[in-house]
Amino acid sequence: MSEDCLFCKFIVRDIEPDVVAESELALAFRDINPQAPTHVLVIPKKHVATAAELGEHPGDLAAVVALAAQVAQDEGLGAGYRLVTNTGADAGQSVFHCHFHLLGGRTMAWPPG
Template sequence: MAGEPQSDCLFCKIVVGDVPATIVRETATTVAFRDINPQAPTHVLVIPKAHHTDAAALATEAPELAADVLRAAGEVAAQEKIDEAGYRVVFNTGAGAGQTVFHAHAHVLGGRGLEWPPG
């Protein structure tokens, strides 16, 4: 069921503390932690605490929670001092787009020049 923790989900395990992560920010509805394989000097993942498979499902099933994730991404950028220079927020949706953990998450990337188009 959407929103319910999944026992086989890495990010659900991080939310409950069963898997360690370097948490940089937490709200009532989100958790932000450093990516273990950073693609930029600043690379933080922002996830909803509730399980939703991907960004599209999150937006459809819990639009207010999608807004919380985006708000938290902006707060992380400010906290990490990349907000003035610019940063990227990326949602990979589906395996073909590079999503490897099927729990909606935003990548907050910054701290270097980011080329466009990405990938």
């Protein structure tokens, strides 16, 4: 855990997010600025800054993807959903605790931006 990390504070509930689901290794909560009808962030409970770092922890990566799939099912996103992560400031990452955006509930355009 990192003491100055917002998402680490969510994990230990120093700040209470709108939790959707949780597993031993991952946490899912609603985004405060949703970009789709369903917009949930899924994070590893282990503090890693980026998806590139998360790749060094395959069990945690698998837990994040599995929890995202569970949330998508629970949220009724059977028609499809997008799971995306930004890696680095130039890609738009603003919180440096790896997180995946689970977006659904509407048709997604391509290219995304």
